[in-house]
Amino acid sequence: MVHEIKVDGKSLPVSFTMRALNHFCIKHKLTIGQSFEMLGATGGEGNPIQLTYEQIADLFFFGLKEGHRKESKKFNLSADDVMDLFDEKPGLLTEILEIYGESLAQKWAADEAKNAKAPEAKKAKGAK
Numbered sequence: 244m245v246h247e248i249k250v251d252g253k254s255l256p257v258s259f260t261m262r263a264l265n266h267f268c269i270k271h272k273l274t275i276g277q278s279f280e281m282l283g284a285t286g287g288e289g290n291p292i293q294l295t296y297e298q299i300a301d302l303f304f305f306g307l308k309e310g311h312r313k314e315s316k317k318f319n320l321s322a323d324d325v326m327d328l329f330d331e332k333p334g335l336l337t338e339i340l341e342i343y344g345e346s347l348a349q350k351w352a353a354d355e356a357k358n359a360k361a362p363e364a365k366k367a368k369g370a371k
């Protein structure tokens with residue numbers, strides 16, 4: 244899913260896809276488990292505050308880059324440009340973390356629904 248963020252009158256597409264998260268993990272040399280823990284996806288102990296400013300900016304950078312790719316738009320922001328966006332728009336940090344959380348929740352809900360249907364399909368197949 245692509246979300247739109249407005250900064251200084253510009254609409255910027257952002258999408259936290261597996262591709263975006265993969266680039267984030269590669270840059271910071273993280274395993275999937277480590278990234279989930281840092282990004283608050285473990286449900287209990289995880290907390291986005293564990294991220295450094297650079298990591299939050301990188302997460303946003305890769306989300307923006309992916310959002311632009313999915314919308315077939317040219318992406319020409321540098322990592323420094325993305326860091327500057329936080330200064331230009333108060334509250335952007337919270338907005339980004341909320342969008343990330345929504346994206347993750349949607350992924351989990353889809354996986355849970357798929358996993359719940361799998362045993363039902365297996366039972367139906369076995370009953371034939």
